[in-house]
Amino acid sequence: MRKLSIIIPVYNEAKTVHLILDKIKKVTLPDGISKEVVIVDDRSSDDTVDIINNYISKNPEMGILFFLHSTNKGKGAALHTGIANTSGDYIVIQDADLEYDPNEYNLLLRPVLDGHADVVYGSRFMGGNPHRVLFFWHTIGNRFLTFLSNMFTNLNLTDMETCYKLFDARILKTLVLKEKRFGFEPEVTAKISRLKKIRIYEVGISYYGRTYDEGKKIGWKDGIYAIYCILKYGMLRLK
Template sequence: MNQTISKLSIVIPAYNEGKTIYRILDKITEVQLLNNIQKEVIIVNDCSKDDTKEAVERYMQQSSLSIVLYNHEINKGKGAALHTGIKQATGDLVIIQDADLEYDPHEYNVLLKPVLDGFADVVYGSRFMGGNAHRILFFWHSIGNKVLTTLSNMFTNLNLTDMETCYKLFRREIIQRLDLKETRFGFEPEVTAKISRQPDIRIYEVGISYYGRTYAEGKKINWKDGFRAIYCILKYNLFR
C-alpha cells in the first residue's frame, strides 16, 4: 500500500468540552508534521449541553487551522461521533483525538513514522509501553484496560498492549470501509476486532505519553463501559 501521504485527518468527538477545547486545538496547531503533511481537523459536537459549538466557531474565526465542524442534533455517543467524523475525512490517514488533554498531539509524528517508513497501515499508541510520561491515577482502570486488551487479543490473535487507547491511526480507505456499529465506548473493541480480520493489514504499536483526567476534571468513561467493552469483544469476534 505504498502511497504519498499529503494530509492527516484528525477526528475529534466532543461533548461538553467548551471550556477547554481551544487548548487541544492550540496543541494541534503547534504540531509540525513530518514530510510537511497537512492537517484536517474534523470536530463532531455530540449535542453538547454547554457552549462547545460556539467555542469551536469562535476558534475557527481566528485560526489558520483547517477545521470542519459537524453538530449532532441529539446526543448519540462517542462512537457515533467518530462514525460521522470518519465518514467525512478526506485525508490519506485518519487519527482519533479526544477533545480533552489526556493525549498529546505533539506525538502524532511518533504514530506517523511507521506508516511513512512503509511498514504500517494501522498504528496504535500504547500508554503501557515506552518511557514516556504517564499521570498516576486509577489502579482499577489500569487493571481493567489490561484485562480488556488481553481478552481482545485472545480472539484477534494480536499482541497489543493497549487496545483501549484513543490514539489509533488508520489509512483512510481501511477505516472507511469498515461497517462500524458501536455508538458509545464500544468503538475500541469493535474497530480492533474488525481491523484484525482485514487481509494483509500491517498493525504496529508505539509508546505514547498519557495525561489522564479525574472524574472531577471531566473524565466520562465508567465501569458500565467496561462491561460493554467485554460484550463487544465477544460480539464482534464470536458472533460476527
C-alpha cells in the same frame, strides 16, 4: 501532498477544546504531510459549540470542519460522522481533553511513512514517555479488556482501549462500523484484525489522564459493555 485527518469527537469539553486545538495548530508534521481537523459535537449542553465556533472564526487558516449532531448519540457515532467526512490519506482519533499529546502524531506516523504499518496504536503501557499516576483499577480493567480482545483477535496489543489510533484512511473507510458509544474501540480492533495483509503496529505514547472531578466520563458500565462488544465481534471472527 498527503494529509492527516484529525477527528475530534466532542461532548461538553468547554474547558479544554480550545486548548487541544491550540496544541494541534502548533504541531509540525513531517515534510509532505498537511493537517485536516474534523470536529464532531455530540450535542453538548455546555458552551462547547460556542467556543468552537469562536475558535474557528479566529483561526480560519486551520480550515476546521465542524459538524453538529442534533441529538446525543455517543462517541462512536461522532467518530462515524467524522470518518465519513474526512479527506485525508491517514486518520487519527483525538479526544477533546488534554489526556493525549498531539505532538505525538509524529510517533504514530513514523511506522506508516517508513512503509512498515497500515494501522498504528499508541500504547499507554509501553515506552518511556510520561504517564500520570491515577487509578489502579482502571489500569487493571484496561489490561483485562486488551487481554480479552487479544484472545479473539490473535493480536498482541498492550492497549486496545487507547484513544490514539492511526489508520490508513482507505482501510478504515472500508469497515462497516456500528457501535455508537464506547464500543467503538473493541469493534474497530476486531474488524481490523480480520482484514488480510493488514500490518498493525504499536508505539509508546505519553498519557496525561484526568480525574472524574476534572471531567473524565468513562465508567465501569462502559467497561462491561466493552466486554460484551469484545465477545460479540470476537465470536463473529471465529465463525
